[in-house]
Amino acid sequence: MQEKDYIKGRGAQYNPHSVYKKAKYTIEHIEAIDDWESENNRTTFIHSEAKSLVHKVDSPDVGMMYSANPYQGCEHGCIYCYARNSHQYWDLSSGLDFERKIIVKENAPELFEKFISKKEWPITPIHLSGNTDCYQPAERKFRLTRRILEIALRHKQPISIITKNSLILRDADILEEMATHNLVRIFMSINSLTEETRLKLEPRTATASQRFRVIEELSKKGIPTGVNVAPVIPGLTDHEIPAVLKETVARGAKWASYIIVRLNGQIGEVFKDWLTQAYPDRADKIWHGIQSCHEGQVNNSNFGLRMKGSGKVAEIIRDSFRLHCAKYGLNRETFEYNCTGPANATPVQLTLF
Template identity: 85%
Template sequence: MQEKDYIKGRGAQYNPQNIYKKDKYTVDYIEAIDDWEVENNKTIFIPSDAKSLVHKVDSPDVSMMYSANPYQGCEHGCIYCYARNSHQYWDLSSGLDFERKIIVKENAPQLFENFICRKGWHVTPIHLSGNTDCYQPAERKFRLTRRILEVALRYKQPISVITKNSLILRDADILEEMAKHNLIKVFVSINSLTEETRLRLEPRTATASQRFRVVEELSKRGVPMGVNVAPIIPGLTDHEIPAVLKETAARGAKWASYIIVRLNGQIGEVFKDWLTHAYPHRADKIWHSIESCHDGKVNNSNFGLRMKGSGKIAEIIRDNFRLHCAKNGLNKEIFEYNCAGLPKAVSTQLTLF
């Protein structure tokens, strides 16, 4: 890929073929096509009247039990994002389409309220951003996440959030109020302090300094905060673990977790194409380091291994992470959500308005 062909501000550099589509088209002789137009690089928002929002997560190595995602696709453009594969269910591509064609579930707040007001609902934490970031740039305009949090506070529904966007500070007033009732825990993903690395890996996310500002400001307001050092990419970001964890504790976070990158489904293809352009002289070393953490592949789907990996490099990462968590006093407290909810009579009254 030539420098002039590189699409700045995007992670993926092309659209791989959707695996669920049999037909495809290519440009072989562009001069022979009279009405050919190069696809616009601007983001397109696609409104959706969704049928459901909250889904049960059946995975033994993921702490969330229920997940809700008001947006499908994510303009952040993180090249490694596992959610890219899911864009193919919408008849789109896991590459550029995932970053440029964002599906907006306009009825998400109402679907959320309908779900937690069900007669048989036993109050359980619901995770926002289980698939795509609920505070991605689209949220500034559509405000679906804020409206969901307003519903959660009203019904005393516990929520967990993970994000890479400082836009979450807009909702500090709601988060602070939820924290008073033990209804919220927030994690911020930070895998590198190097701005050049972030711009390549996660082109439209907040800077590391902005994310740490989120940790610090929300911590001061009493919101339980953690940092997810994820994904750790061996050969590229693993050396930054000590510095990230030191800053995590300094900014007031109480917990830290990590995930080793895994390139499941079509993501391996998209990632490798990006890697050869972003780090041409280190591409092979980084690729083989990832393989060494997944038994010679770039993904291991087995529960218990897919997130943390296996082998020598994965063990070094694990031990280094644990050591620096201990040195910085992280993961010493246990957080318990308030799952009492509202009294049924009050909850029923609220649904009438």
């Protein structure tokens, strides 16, 4: 694909064939009747009545027990997103489909309230955006996340959120009230201060300056905030860890975590195609840097290693992160969610990632 064919405003540059489909078609000649097969670049919404919303998280290395996602697919278009693989379950592609065809679970608030209203529910924190960003652009129109937060506040249900979108400030009124009861903690995901990098890597997310503004404004309102430096990509964003952490503290955040990029499933194929077009001059260096963190592969599924990596490059990243967290005073405070609720459960202390 030539440079002129690069799709600006999107992460993935094509739709890889779904692993769950046996048949596939291609356009051999772009002429005559084949023209109707071409897709435009607009985002479309697929309305869905979900059967369930809150799911138990069995992974021991992510710091959450339950997650809820009102949307499937994400218009942010982050090229490295591990959730891309799940779009294939909906008979869609992990590539462009993931960011252009967004599934909207219209009954998400009702399912959420039904779940947390169960008598046997032990009042445990629920994480929003465990799969896709609950504040992606679709939320401005559908307002599912806000309705979920209203229900959470009413039921005194603790919530954790991670996002890359400044739209979260719209709901500062609810979050501030939840914070007075120790019911919420927010993490902004920031891995680069370089706008050129963001536009290629995370094309429809908020700018770094907007995300830092979110941290600052939420912190001023007494809402516990932190930053997730993720993903760290060797040869592309790893050198920015110190600057990101320094600015994070200056804006009032108290905690920080990080994740080394891992390209599980079909993401490796999508990422490598993007990499050769977005950074042709250093594509091999970045690709080999990722491999060096996962024992020669671009993904490691083993708990404890898959997010932090292994080897010399991963150690350098780990040491840099720890050094600057200590230097700037991050992660010194603990946070306990208020899980008393109507069931008088005990407080729960969790770390995110």
